Amino acid sequence: MSRLQHASRQLDNIVRHSSLNAVVATPNRASILAAAESADNASSGHDVDSRSPRGRVILVKDNICTTEFPTTAASSILKSFKSPYDATVVKLLQDAGALIAGKTNMDEFGMGSHNMHSYHGATKMSRVAGEERSAGGSSGGSALAVAMDQCWAALGTDTGGSVRLPAAYTGTVGFKPSYGLLSRWGVIAYANSLDTVGILGNSVDSVEGTFDAINAYDPQDPTSLPLSTRSRLGQRKTSSSSLKIGIPLEYNISTLSPAVREAWKRSMRQLQERGHSLHTVRLPATQHALSAYYVLAPAEASSNLARYDGVRYGSRAEGIDGTPESVLYAKTRGEGFGSEVQRRILLGAFTLSAQAIDNYFIQAQKVRRLVQQDFDRVLRVPNTLVESSTEIKDEGVDVLLCPTAPTLAPQLSELQNQDPLQAYVNDVFTVPASLAGLPAISVPVDVAEQSRQPELKAQGIQESAGMQIIGQYGDDKAVLDVARELMEATRV
Numbered sequence: 001m002s003r004l005q006h007a008s009r010q011l012d013n014i015v016r017h018s019s020l021n022a023v024v025a026t027p028n029r030a031s032i033l034a035a036a037e038s039a040d041n042a043s044s045g046h047d048v049d050s051r052s053p054r055g056r057v058i059l060v061k062d063n064i065c066t067t068e069f070p071t072t073a074a075s076s077i078l079k080s081f082k083s084p085y086d087a088t089v090v091k092l093l094q095d096a097g098a099l100i101a102g103k104t105n106m107d108e109f110g111m112g113s114h115n116m117h118s119y120h121g122a123t124k125m126s127r128v129a130g131e132e133r134s135a136g137g138s139s140g141g142s143a144l145a146v147a148m149d150q151c152w153a154a155l156g157t158d159t160g161g162s163v164r165l166p167a168a169y170t171g172t173v174g175f176k177p178s179y180g181l182l183s184r185w186g187v188i189a190y191a192n193s194l195d196t197v198g199i200l201g202n203s204v205d206s207v208e209g210t211f212d213a214i215n216a217y218d219p220q221d222p223t224s225l226p227l228s229t230r231s232r233l234g235q236r237k238t239s240s241s242s243l244k245i246g247i248p249l250e251y252n253i254s255t256l257s258p259a260v261r262e263a264w265k266r267s268m269r270q271l272q273e274r275g276h277s278l279h280t281v282r283l284p285a286t287q288h289a290l291s292a293y294y295v296l297a298p299a300e301a302s303s304n305l306a307r308y309d310g311v312r313y314g315s316r317a318e319g320i321d322g323t324p325e326s327v328l329y330a331k332t333r334g335e336g337f338g339s340e341v342q343r344r345i346l347l348g349a350f351t352l353s354a355q356a357i358d359n360y361f362i363q364a365q366k367v368r369r370l371v372q373q374d375f376d377r378v379l380r381v382p383n384t385l386v387e388s389s390t391e392i393k394d395e396g397v398d399v400l401l402c403p404t405a406p407t408l409a410p411q412l413s414e415l416q417n418q419d420p421l422q423a424y425v426n427d428v429f430t431v432p433a434s435l436a437g438l439p440a441i442s443v444p445v446d447v448a449e450q451s452r453q454p455e456l457k458a459q460g461i462q463e464s465a466g467m468q469i470i471g472q473y474g475d476d477k478a479v480l481d482v483a484r485e486l487m488e489a490t491r492v
Contacts, residue, residue, distance in 0.1 A: 003055035006152065007036035007099065010057045013150045014102065022144040024062060024120045025069040025103040032057065032099050039097060051209030054097030056152035058210070059145050062103045063110060064155055065186040066090055073188045074118040075108045077314040077336025087186025088221065089155060089197050089214045096213040101151065105141030108338050109305065110159055110190040113423045114415055115140030117340040124412060125170060133409040136166030139198065143170040146200045153201040153210045159190050160293050161430025163198030164442040168466020169409035171444040173483065175199045175207045178473050179437030180225035183218035191300035192223065194434050204484040232384045233474030243276045243482065246378055246397030250286040251429055257407040263445045263465035264403050270489035279397050281378040285370035289432040292367035294424060295360045298344045308336060372436040381472035399482050403429055404442040404466030429468060439476040441483045442466040445490045
């Protein structure tokens with residue numbers, strides 16, 4: 001099938017499934033189709049690279065700046081904002097010939113796990129008539145757009161699991177590269193030390209092709225990994241027929257869904273049958289990772305969101321002559337931010353208080369270092385950020401395999417009255433890799449037992465659980481290779 005045919009079908013799907021609210025800004029159809037046809041003509045007579053984004057429809061999360069489409073971060077306070085420049089990752093995709101075809105829905109400023117807190121309204125995953133499930137958050141719009149074949153790939157952002165969790169819920173591939181590989185210039189910040197541009201696709205090939213196009217040093221981004229450090233990264237391909245797969249015991253929690261546990265066991269069996277060996281490992285700091293994350297992330301967010309005051313950034317509330325500036329500021333913030341953001345701002349402000357910095361913030365940073373040291377201890381590949389050697393160690397494992405989320409996608413009706421703190425538990429498996437800045441990918445693994453949802457089985461819909469593969473810093477290619485093999489091994 002040509003790129004033009006793919007693009008036409010995907011643009012049709014954006015319209016056909018508009019009620020799901022995954023895409024919040026759409027392109028000029030004629031210009032996208034003309035560009036896709038031009039890409040076909042340019043490659044006439046040549047094999048089409050399945051990994052190349054050239055002539056492919058790509059959607060972008062609404063917190064990544066674009067000149068063609070509004071960038072609102074799903075917040076009322078930015079409802080009229082249109083960026084004067086494209087984010088670096090967007091520009092790199094355009095240079096590679098990708099067709100940027102719209103923006104996707106998200107939780108406001110990236111704060112949420114179910115894509116329910118959005119100025120544009122909730123994103124709704126509907127597999128069965130009358131049932132609406134969570135598409136995950138905060139990159140739920142990007143994940144659902146991929147799942148509904150509204151694009152070839154989509155960009156999201158991952159702070160504590162915001163790409164991987166939606167991928168697990170929607171049955172797609174979600175990749176968070178090593179922190180600092182992909183530019184954050186032009187990405188609206190949530191937590192600077194954690195935010196990572198991520199990629200969602202229906203295959204590892206589309207994800208890897210997109211990653212290759214945007215994996216470049218950016219001098220405009222102070223967190224972009226410099227060329228001198230990039231040259232030390234292994235970026236190894238897993239040519240070995242036998243890898244050591246680590247199974248972290250701390251991830252086998254009591255609240256793990258039976259369906260997810262079964263998919264995990266199945267993944268282990270399939271990799272073992274392919275000649276890889278399984279090894280249990282201990283990551284003791286994991287049990288404190290979630291608590292540390294929810295001190296660090298809101299604290300950084302509170303600082304970042306202070307700029308949205310209606311003067312420097314954001315829409316300004318109306319007031320009468322003589323209204324004190326402090327009152328107008330409070331009104332602007334109250335009207336501009338949703339309740340979830342307001343709650344996290346207050347939490348972050350508390351964390352940044354003088355006494356709390358010693359009691360909470362610094363302690364959380366210490367836990368973060370312990371989490372990183374746990375990974376460094378169990379992984380064979382050395383962390384080139386802290387070790388001078390690049391030799392692979394004899395002891396340890398090559399990658400880790402664990403679930404992405406403790407449950408399958410919940411119904412939205414179940415979440416309406418849920419305690420907000422309960423949603424944080426969804427990130428229990430994704431946060432550790434984020435704290436350590438490691439590459440991690442979620443791939444869908446079919447759930448063997450469908451009896452719990454016979455209506456899905458009757459319609460030929462195979463339920464899947466997200467399985468996560470985590471590698472050492474800079475070992476992104478190895479993570480992608482294992483992900484590809486796991487998908488091939490578990491495909492029904």
